[in-house]
Amino acid sequence: MNDSLQVIPLRHVDAERMMELISALVSSAGSGQAQGGNNQLKVIADTSSDRLLVKGSPEMIAKVQEMVNQLDTTPTRRLSGLRVFRLKYASAGHIADMLRGLLANQSINSAGATSTLESASLNDASSTGAAINNAASDSLGSSAAAVSTSSTSGTSTGVGGRPFSIIADETQNAVIVNAAPELMFEIEDAVNQLDSRRAQVLIQAAIVEVSGDDATQLGVQWALGNANSGYGVVNFNNVGASATTLAAAALAGTSTAGISAAASSIAGALIGIGDSRKDSQGNTEFYGAILQALDSSTSANLLSMPSILTLDNEKASILVGQNVPFVTGSFTTSGNNSNNPFQTIDRQDIGINLNVIPHIGDNGTVRLEVSQEVSSVVPGSTGNASGLITNKSLINTTILADDQQTIALGGLMRDNTTTRQQKVPGLGNVPIIGRLFRSDNDSTQKSNLIIFLQPTILRDGGAVASVTERKFNQMRVLQLVIDKNGTIKQLPLSGTEGWSGNVSADYELMPLNPLIPKRDQAPKSTSQGFTRVDSPNSGITTYPLNR
Template sequence: LDQRRSQVLIQAAILEISGDNADALGVQWAAGDPTKGVGVINFSNVGASLTSIAAVAAQDNPTSLPNLNGASLGFGKTETNSKGDRTFYGALIQAIKTMSNANLLSTPSIMTIDNQEAKIVVGQNVPFITGQSTNSSSGTTNPFTTIERQDVGITLKVKPHIGEGGTVKLEVEQEVSSVVPSVAGVNSADLITNKRSIKTTILADDGQTIVLGGLIQDDNSQSVNEVPLLSKIPLLGHLFRAKSHSQTKRNLLVFLQPVILRDSQNAVDLAAKQYNQTRILQLEIGQKGKLLRLPEQINQIYQGSTTVVPAKTVK
């Protein structure tokens, strides 16, 4: 009963690589007499719509126009006949291309005794609405909302079992979650979260890095808005059409490495090693223009590479 039990350090690595490419091109038209009526060819799948721009421009004191991303070219002309009637002609051409890439590497780790479950959570405790009610009494109305707080972030729960020959059986639950940023014009009753989780039982050797699972996702979408008949005219049909295309690729992999610590000296050496790696990481981040990249070898993924490579967006 008094024999010292071995400990196990479990290091996980969540690697997510994503890339987004999108492009759009469209032409919008307007013609007519502002006092009698204007005909508009309006598309909403390419930047700002012509009607939204016209609505702001028609104000007595317009403060700002809708956001015009990418390259926008607008032109128009007003003609007045002998009777004083005015006819307006105008067009808006918009083109935009967006590219973004992001690498996310998180390496949570936790140490526990053989056959003892351990859990680590790195994130936020977010309130979610579970119900709403109104209490009316004495002519007054008292609305109230009930909430439930949940952990959002990185969660690693594991229970190791050391076997013969340095093998380790691991009962693993790994979860990565995040709150989706709100989107303008989209109403939701409560917060929306992204969630990626794995629950499995695996067998690994001491110090061996294995992959728990992963996901490769490739999404393609295309949107075409056009004017019937006119859009089918050879060459000129492009003036009556708006096209947009987007492609998203995502690669998610989860790795795990157990390390057995059989005596106190192993634990002391490990603590010193982890501290030194943290100091090196601090110095590298402090250097101007220094960005940490993914290591070439999988066995190097836990050596201080707890880094997020920021997304790069080109428009």
Template sequence: MPHSWQTCHASRSPHPWLAALLFVLLPLQALHAAKQQYSINLKNADIREFITMVSSMTGKSFVVDQRLKGKVTVISNTKMGPDAIYELFLSVLRVQGYAAVPAGEVVKIVQQVLAKQSGNPNDFQRRDSEEIITRVITVRNTSAVELVKTLRPLVPQYSHIAGLNEPNALIISDHAANIQRVEDMVARIDIADSSSVEIVQLVEAWVEDMVALLEQLAPEQIGKSAKGPNRVTVVASERTNSLVLKGQPETLAKMKALITELDVPANRSGTVQVFRLAHSDAKDMAELLKGLVSEGGSDPKQGAGVDVPVSIQADEALNALVIRANPATQAELTDIITRLDVRRLQVLIEGAIVEVTTDFDRTFSSELGIGDAMSSTTPIGLTRPLGTISQLLQSLATGTAAVPTLDSAPTIGAGRQSENGVSFAAIIRALSTNRDTNLLSTPSITTMDNQEAKIVVGQQVPFRTGSTVTGSQGATNPFTTIQRQDVGLTLEVTPHIHDGEVIRLEIRQEISEVSQSGNSNIGSGGSADLITDRAEIVTTVLANDGEIVVLGGLTRDKETDTESGVPGLRKVPVLGRLFKDTTTKREKRVQMVFLRPTVLRTGESMATEVTRKYRGIWEVEIEGTGVPEGVSNLFNGERP
């Protein structure tokens, strides 16, 4: 919004001679006004009238914001000169929310929130304390930007303060009195750093041990809570085994004297210690520690000036470590052993392997044969020359048993034998087989975190791998090589616990079994006599504690239709069935593998799982036999 301004000052005469007269009289009037004393007493007077009165008393010209309104009450029993009246005037403006901003020969009356944008940065020393001005304060030893964070709460809300990086200075717009106060505070804060830096080379002690000891002896100077001029900053240089100190010279001198007294040769007694491990393996722990210090070598802290050979040996019988080193190294190795020798979490891994198999076989065939009992050739006519009917007629003609010539399929036959004429026979075979199998395997195994575990449930089946013939002096000795292999269920798993909840599982799961359909004898010249069905899963999965995950699965649906018979004749409608066999085979298999890991954090959780597993064993009581109350009773000789 545009501002309207009113200017209060002496009128300019249009006549030249009057202007010359005023040029001579005004300085005299100002000098007279400077010596004149005034008494001001106002009650609910208009503020604009008050500004006009002050203008006439002080001889100043004002540019007034049109929005300035209000009533003024001033009570004074003391006469004041122009300077005191002007200070009183600035105080009244400040109460009204306005400020006086010098602008050349005039003074602008503006709102305080806008005064910081109009402050005059010039001639600071001669400004009245209640005038709004802008000042640039140079900062030499402290960051001006960081200094603003300290000064901002100390200045009025309407004032403006900002820090510059280049140059390193503060810009502030405020009343002159406030700026003077800020300048005083900056002068006290912006002090050159008089601290010095010194390096202390240690001869006997190790720097980390020395720092820890100094923090205990002088926490008010070196600790995290150390403050004040006596504060000392200590930095340990492990590469040179030295201490870097920063602080006041007097404090550093005392600190160096203390370090000199502490930097003495270490006590060599008691450098051999025995550590009984509670959870870790002594042999594995010894190998780990030997990787940190060379076997038979000296202390890795070469700057400490202590040449004590370090030796680490494992006693597997006691599951203990025997360590010989200087006290500083002993302390470091003790800390490492304490952190590593902790109870490891265990994981119970439960699996569920579900397999559903459905097989369907159907076979149908028919045969017809004609023979002559008086003839030397039997039979003389067949629908299938190589079928069962041919063998049957020959058996009938020769009087031998006919049963061995029949197969296992259900057979319906009819025939007639004539000694003087033609004999005939007919056979119809039909077979339908259904086989359904449901298999559920639930292996489970418990292992430690990051430790591989393996469970095998099955049989060792002999497989023929080869055969040779050896002999001497004309005698032969056949020799067959046999190799036994595991056939059944195999589960190998390595759990890795992350963040206490997520478990990464490295899994190898295999199911193998001797095939029910393909194990006809391959022959004496074959390299094996058995065929096995095998399914294997190798994967890595993530699972939450107690979460069930599916590792994988297989769904197989197979259908086979087979037709065999006499070419051409088997295609004849109706009669073609006498010249062919039909076989239909359908096989469907569904196999899924599920896994559930559970973290066993304490002994109580292990006991809970043991009880749950034990109760799951005795779901059915055989012949009324009682079940022991707890699994511990089994170890006391009690039997179910």
């Protein structure tokens, strides 16, 4: 008997699944599996168009057709076309937007909204979201779709007669789908793949700044004369107050209050000699000299370590600083004008500002879009009439790092040396004696700023709990080394000393559970010898060590 070939289209069941069912039935019946002979049956699944290719005798093909007719039916739970998908990890609103764009063959932007979909709010107070009634294309892979919406009937029919409606219930984080049975297979597969746990990234930054300023000043100024014969002054302005200020104070009168007030503005060691008196005509005559010497040094070692945890592909920001007001404008009254004076203020964030967006790759690398800003108000600029002066260091970059790899984002190394000298021409160059006619002011400024960044991928809840416990332990170590009287018991060199048992103290480094009251936590001894101590003389209450 000659074999025949027949194509059997499927409507509801997947082609591969149908082929498995047919093969199992034919094999159990003892037909179609014999090698050779006239009863050989071949079944091929065409997954691209959901159909079966059957080759065999007409009798065998007829039996297969009968099996397909009985098996290719819609499951009972999907006859109504209504499903509620309760999500575990993903956002209901985001999944609903993705499904609408998928079924309507529309592109989804970064915010998760489609370009042509319309929405209507729900009247039910127990759920929120948008009810979208759209028509899908005849095939999910088609390149164009005719979308129709209806705000009155609540249903719509698209090309191929496949209506669908998707509602996002944000209160229960669920997606309600009403669609044709043939679409429900695709929707269920999409939801199962999209509703997965997203990895998180812990970004730890270290901002190290070391700066120092050194300045030296040495100068001699002198003045002499009277109102009749004239005055002689050696005056320099690079070492603070000048000799002319002191001379003017001396000429103002016999009181030393003016001279003392003028001399108080000179920093450093000050040696002054001189005298002033009135002659027979009542004119003031004076002589005097000022020797000023100053050596100043300023150093700073700043270390800031901000850290932040965020989801993959989500922007995270952390700001540690102050909101400082800046005067942007003012209005004052003049004359008899009745207008009220006022100032306009613009507040800006000053401090450490970290903005980052992590992107985790399949190979474990992390691409980071980083914006790191370090700013501060310059000391002494508060009373500046033109406004506050701020220091600002800003880095905007995109880097690629491995998991737990420390990256140096960038930095600045600055060395500024300034030398200022004022002298009397000729006399200031004479060895030894020239020092009486010269003033020197030298300053050196050094600043080193480096910013480090380390991403750590946290893929499950255990990794997050481990990081949280480590951070909490660091804070508890610093907290418990100080008793209630403010006395430092012992400060470990690092937070790991407590865990390794190197801290010789009778107090605990970490409670069993910080959320459980002390009275509910039973004490017990530990391998490190830590025990509960409630002595009134100890000044602290401790907890047993939990491992």
